[in-house]
Amino acid sequence: MTETTPTIPTQASAPSDVTKREIGQVERALIDASVRGPVLFFYFTALTWLLGANLLGVLATFKLLWPSFLGDCVLLSYGRVWPAYMDCLTYGWACMAAFGTGLWIMGRLCRVALRKSAILIAGAVLWNIGVTLGVILVLTGNGRPAELLDFPGSVSILLLAGYLFIGTWGFSMFRLRRSGPDYISVWYLIGAFFWFPWLYATANLLLSSGHVRGVMQAVVGAWFGQNLIWLFLASIGIATVYYIVPKVTNKPIHSYYMVSLGFWSFAIFGGWTGMIRLVGAPVPAWLITVSVAAAIMMLVPTATFTINYAKSMKGCSHMVYHSPVLRFTLFGAVAYSISSLLLVFFSFRNVANYTQFGTVLQGENHLGIYTFFTMVIFGSMYYIVPRLVGCEWFSSSMIRLHFWSCAYGIGFFVMLLLVGGIFQGSLWADKDVYNVDAMQAMEPFVIGRCIAWVLLTFGHIIFALHYLLMLLRLGRPSGTPTLLETKEEHA
Amino acid sequence: MKTSRIVFFGVFTTFAAATVGLLAIPQFQFGNLGPVVNKDTGDVYPVNVGGYTAQGRDVYAANGCVYCHTQVVRNAQDGSDIERGWGVRQSVARDYIYDKTVVLGFARFGPDLANEGAKSDNPADAVKKTVAWQYKHLYAPQSIEPHSNMPAYRNLFEVKKIEGQPSPDALDLTGADAPPAGYEVVPTLEARQLAAYLLSLDHSHTLPEAPVTKETAKK
Numbered sequence: 207m208t209e210t211t212p213t214i215p216t217q218a219s220a221p222s223d224v225t226k227r228e229i230g231q232v233e234r235a236l237i238d239a240s241v242r243g244p245v246l247f248f249y250f251t252a253l254t255w256l257l258g259a260n261l262l263g264v265l266a267t268f269k270l271l272w273p274s275f276l277g278d279c280v281l282l283s284y285g286r287v288w289p290a291y292m293d294c295l296t297y298g299w300a301c302m303a304a305f306g307t308g309l310w311i312m313g314r315l316c317r318v319a320l321r322k323s324a325i326l327i328a329g330a331v332l333w334n335i336g337v338t339l340g341v342i343l344v345l346t347g348n349g350r351p352a353e354l355l356d357f358p359g360s361v362s363i364l365l366l367a368g369y370l371f372i373g374t375w376g377f378s379m380f381r382l383r384r385s386g387p388d389y390i391s392v393w394y395l396i397g398a399f400f401w402f403p404w405l406y407a408t409a410n411l412l413l414s415s416g417h418v419r420g421v422m423q424a425v426v427g428a429w430f431g432q433n434l435i436w437l438f439l440a441s442i443g444i445a446t447v448y449y450i451v452p453k454v455t456n457k458p459i460h461s462y463y464m465v466s467l468g469f470w471s472f473a474i475f476g477g478w479t480g481m482i483r484l485v486g487a488p489v490p491a492w493l494i495t496v497s498v499a500a501a502i503m504m505l506v507p508t509a510t511f512t513i514n515y516a517k518s519m520k521g522c523s524h525m526v527y528h529s530p531v532l533r534f535t536l537f538g539a540v541a542y543s544i545s546s547l548l549l550v551f552f553s554f555r556n557v558a559n560y561t562q563f564g565t566v567l568q569g570e571n572h573l574g575i576y577t578f579f580t581m582v583i584f585g586s587m588y589y590i591v592p593r594l595v596g597c598e599w600f601s602s603s604m605i606r607l608h609f610w611s612c613a614y615g616i617g618f619f620v621m622l623l624l625v626g627g628i629f630q631g632s633l634w635a636d637k638d639v640y641n642v643d644a645m646q647a648m649e650p651f652v653i654g655r656c657i658a659w660v661l662l663t664f665g666h667i668i669f670a671l672h673y674l675l676m677l678l679r680l681g682r683p684s685g686t687p688t689l690l691e692t693k694e695e696h697a
Numbered sequence: 698m699k700t701s702r703i704v705f706f707g708v709f710t711t712f713a714a715a716t717v718g719l720l721a722i723p724q725f726q727f728g729n730l731g732p733v734v735n736k737d738t739g740d741v742y743p744v745n746v747g748g749y750t751a752q753g754r755d756v757y758a759a760n761g762c763v764y765c766h767t768q769v770v771r772n773a774q775d776g777s778d779i780e781r782g783w784g785v786r787q788s789v790a791r792d793y794i795y796d797k798t799v800v801l802g803f804a805r806f807g808p809d810l811a812n813e814g815a816k817s818d819n820p821a822d823a824v825k826k827t828v829a830w831q832y833k834h835l836y837a838p839q840s841i842e843p844h845s846n847m848p849a850y851r852n853l854f855e856v857k858k859i860e861g862q863p864s865p866d867a868l869d870l871t872g873a874d875a876p877p878a879g880y881e882v883v884p885t886l887e888a889r890q891l892a893a894y895l896l897s898l899d900h901s902h903t904l905p906e907a908p909v910t911k912e913t914a915k916k
Contacts, residue, residue, distance in 0.1 A: 270806065273838075273848040280852040284806075285761020347759035351800050380701070388700060396701075397708045404712060412720070420793035422728045424801045429719050473707055477715025486771045487801060488789045493723055559775045563767050563805040634805060637780035641808045642842050648806075 233317060234593075240319040241310055242594045244326035246677065248306030249587060251334050253670050255298025260666055262291035264659045270652050281345050289356040290344045292571070296354055296434070297365065298337045300575050300583075302330065304442040305372050307586045308395050311449050312376055315392050316383030320375065329371025336364030352413060352427040354434055359414035366407060373399050390465045391445040397473060398441035405433050421488055429480035435574035436504075436549075437476045440542070443582045444472075444511060447539045450582075450589055451518045454532045455525060460517035468510030475503040482553035486562050498553045508546035515539050528689040530605045534585030537613060541577040548573065548624070560631030565651075569623030576616050584612070584669070591673065592688075597681035599688040600672060606690055608669045615661030622658065626651030730794050733904055742902045745795040753894025756887045758798050760850065767802030768811040770900055782819060783809040786907045788900045807847060814896035829869065831892040832884050837874040853888035856880050 268275045269284040276282055313320060320326075340357035343349055349356040357365070376399045380392065409430035412418045418426060452459055459465055478500035481493045519526075519536070526533050549570060552561055588605070592598050599605060626648060633644040675681060682688060734741050757763075770784030778784060788811050793799055802809075817823050824830055833840065836854050838847040854868070856876045867881040876882050884892070903909040 269848065270846060273846050278849045278851045280760065280848075280850060283760065283848040283850070285764045285848070288764050289761060349759070349761070351758035351761070351763040351798060353803055393704050396704055400705075400708050401712055404716075408716065408720070416797070418724065418728065420728075420730070420796050420799055421790045421801070422724055423796075423799040425723055426720060470707065473711040474714075477712045478719060480719055486775050487769055488787070488792065490723065490726065490790075493719070496718065555775070559771075562776075563769075563803070565804065567803060630805075634781075635777050637777040642844050645806060645846055646844055 234314065237313045237317065237319045238593050240321070240323055241313050244320075244323050244330065245306045245310050245590065246594055247327050248302050248309075248330055249591070249673065250677070251330060252299050252302035252306065253666075253673055255294050255302065255337065256666055257670055259291055259294035259299055260659070260663050262287050262294055264656070264663065266291050267652060267655050267659060271649065271656075280347070286345050286347065286349075289349060289353070290341050292354060293337070293341055293344060293356055295575060297340070297357075298334075300439055300579055302333065303583045303587070304398070304439060304579075305330075305376075307446055307583055307590065308398065308442050309372070309376055309379070310590050311391055311445060311586075312379045312395050315385070315389045315449070316379050317385050318379045318382045320379065323375075325371050326375050329368045329375075331368075332371070333365055333368030336361050336368060339364065350413065352423065352430075354431045355409055355413060355427055359410055362406065362410040366403060366410075369403055369406070373403060390459065390462075390469060391449040393469050394441040394445035394448070394472075397469075398438050398445070401433070401441070401477075402438045405430055405438060424484060424487060425481070425489060425493070428483040431571075432480035432483055433477060435571060435579075436479060439574060439579045440476075441472075443538060443542065443579045446582050446586045447511075447515055447535055447542075450531060450535045450586055451515050451539070454529055454535075454589070455518050455522040457518050457522070460514045464510045465514060468507040468514070471503065471510075472507035475500045475507075479504060479549070482549065482558075483567060485553060485555060485558035494555075498550075501550050501553050504546055505550065508543055511539070512543045527691050530599070530602075530609065530688070530690055531585050531589040533609055533690070534581050534588060536585075537609075538578045538580070538582030538585065541573065541581065545570070545573040545578060560635055561627050562631070563634070564627035564630040565623040566627030566631070569620050569627055572616070572620050572623060577620050581612065581616070584608075587673070591676050592681070592684070595676050595679055595681065597676065597679055597684055598686070600675045600681045602688050602690050604668050604672050605688065608665050608672070609690075611661045611665030611668070615658050615665055619655060619658035619662065622651050622654045626654075727790050730791050732794070733791065742904065743792060743795055746897065749890045749893040750897045751797070751894075753890035753892070753897075754796065754798060754800060756853075756891040757894055758800055762810075763800050763802045764804060765802075765806035765847070766808070766810045767805055768809065768898065768900075769801055770809060770811045778809060781808075782817075782822065784812045784815070785901045786903070786909045789904060789907045791904060791906070792900050807845075810895065810898055811900045813898040815899040815901040826896065828866075828892050828896065831895055832866070832868055832888060833870070835888060835891065836868055836882060837870060840870065840872070840874050850888075853891065854882050854884055856882050 265276075265282060266284055266287040269282065269287060273284070280286070309320075309326070336357070340349075340361040343358055343361060344356045348358055350358060376395070380396060409426055412426045413423060448459065448465070479497050481489070481497035482501050485494050485498075515536070526536060551557060552566055552570065588599065629651065630644070630648055633639050633647055639647075732741050732743055768788070770778045770786070770788045772787035773779045779786070792811075793801075814826065817826065825834075830841075832854075834847075835850045837849055838845045839849070857880065859867075859879055859881050863881055864883050867883055870876070870882060901909065
């Protein structure tokens with residue numbers, strides 16, 4: 207994890223290599239100092255939401271097993287806790303963390319120190335008030351029955367207002383850039399910062415306007431849910447991987463041509479995949495066919511992405527043992543490659559007939575938000591936070607515990623949702639299995655999810671504590687980054 | 698400078714195309730479907746019923762019923778929905794045209810409800826078509842299905858002291874669910890709306906795009 211940046215063209219005509227490098231270091235220190243407050247604040251609130259989401263997720267899973275757990279209070283019934291959990295996870299954790307990492311990478315690649323960064327904190331505060339209100343409204347029964355669009359229209363205005371600050375600052379960094387238009391990560395970030403407000407505003411406007419009736423609302427919901435995860439969050443995740451992996455392995459991106467093909471195919475087909483969520487629903491068949499075709503075409507950007515990070519890793523695979531940053535990021539990147547294949551698989555009509563209306567959709571959402579995006583963001587946080595607070599992560603054992611509990615926890619969790627979903631589908635497909643019996647047969651999968659939750663809770667608490675130690679500047683003194691194993695140990 | 702313009706132009710046009718393709722065109726194609734009028738009988742379907750039924754949909758939405766119950770019957774080739782007796786024909790877009798908030802549902806952790814209020818020849822189903830059954834099932838699902846994982850929606854009911862004559866809607870409860878002596882459990886307005894809504898759910902009307910054939914009706 208050296209700090210050399212061979213890809214940044216420097217315009218300063220420095221007399222020697224040493225000073226050139228020093229200028230670069232000073233410049234990066236200035237950029238980091240300018241985004242320190244907002245990015246750390248974004249991460250702090252994101253992690254708080256992650257823990258909150260975890261609590262709700264555990265409760266939702268328990269409620270599925272024992273509906274009268276903690277009494278028959280309607281606030282805690284599955285139908286309200288589950289959407290509240292998904293919203294905490296998506297808007298509280300994933301979006302906040304995405305903005306944090308996205309802005310930091312944008313600052314680094316555009317080589318711009320942010321001015322008046324306190325405005326970003328105002329944006330984050332607005333956003334967080336919005337999420338808090340939204341979750342309370344969902345729990346008290348004022349939500350919308352649309353997945354990931356549960357917040358009522360009035361709350362979405364708060365979120366958009368918060369985003370206005372965040373997005374404007376992101377774009378202004380790009381506008382004032384001193385380098386950067388050629389970096390692939392910047393392209394993806396521009397896409398993400400542009401697509402998010404469009405998506406969110408359009409979907410909320412259409413659902414609140416009253417002009418869109420009946421099944422069209424389900425179409426809007428599917429379009430939004432799919433794009434929020436596989437377009438917006440995925441763009442930020444891919445941008446992060448393209449930034450982090452070459453940095454850590456100290457190798458340039460493998461093929462510029464391929465990366466550019468990947469980006470454009472991602473942009474062209476990414477927005478069209480939404481209707482794979484509606485296979486079998488009462489909508490015209492062409493809508494679904496178009497989306498399935500788009501999902502298949504999305505294998506092109508995924509392939510270019512996979513080849514690129516795999517090539518960057520070539521000859522550096524041993525680094526996965528040492529570098530926590532690389533380990534988390536790579537886990538997420540591989541998860542993305544796998545999930546693109548799974549999305550195609552589950553969208554085929556013959557498969558979807560079994561898997562629709564089961565836990566497979568939840569599994570796909572978690573593949574995107576958790577297995578891919580969250581792991582990549584964890585990796586980026588391990589990279590970014592030490593550079594912002596000026597000390598290194600306190601303990602390598604804590605990082606190791608965090609990694610393994612998350613890797614096993616989320617792996618189990620998603621597998622149980624997907625395999626359980628197929629099993630559930632096969633039960634529903636058998637007309638002789640009585641409704642209640644089908645649900646009872648699902649119980650082992652739900653119990654399995656409780657075990658996954660134990661691992662995830664453990665991992666998240668460890669990471670949150672570790673982050674708190676870093677905020678209090680209680681890490682190791684700066685110098686060498688905290689590695690998981692020393693090279694000798696591994697050799 | 699040139700690259701950045703291409704990127705901006707690209708992310709705009711690609712997504713604009715997708716928005717038009719997946720939202721505007723479908724809205725144009727079937728966003729304004731109307732009801733079907735049978736010229737011979739003067740029969741209209743679907744009918745826009747307001748009042749309790751429409752308010753009940755809001756209660757249904759507010760309690761997150763969609764996260765466990767769907768309201769979609771798939772055609773006989775795509776699933777066992779019809780064989781299971783959840784409907785006599787597949788659900789089509791026209792069935793939902795008057796739904797201000799559509800509640801298709803995302804998962805089946807419970808049975809499909811598209812025909813919860815439809816007439817049924819099956820005696821086991823016919824019993825569900827009464828308000829009393831719906832109230833009891835909402836208040837204490839396990840009193841009807843001991844192994845059901847449905848939450849008990851106690852918030853939709855109130856336990857009150859019997860004054861004079863017992864209420865005609867008082868729930869017929871036994872065992873642990875029964876209120877203390879001298880008290881009765883009566884539905885609130887929300888429960889009445891929800892029950893009215895559930896009993897209004899009916900996708901069994903024959904439509905040109907989804908006819909009820911003798912073969913499907915038999916099942």
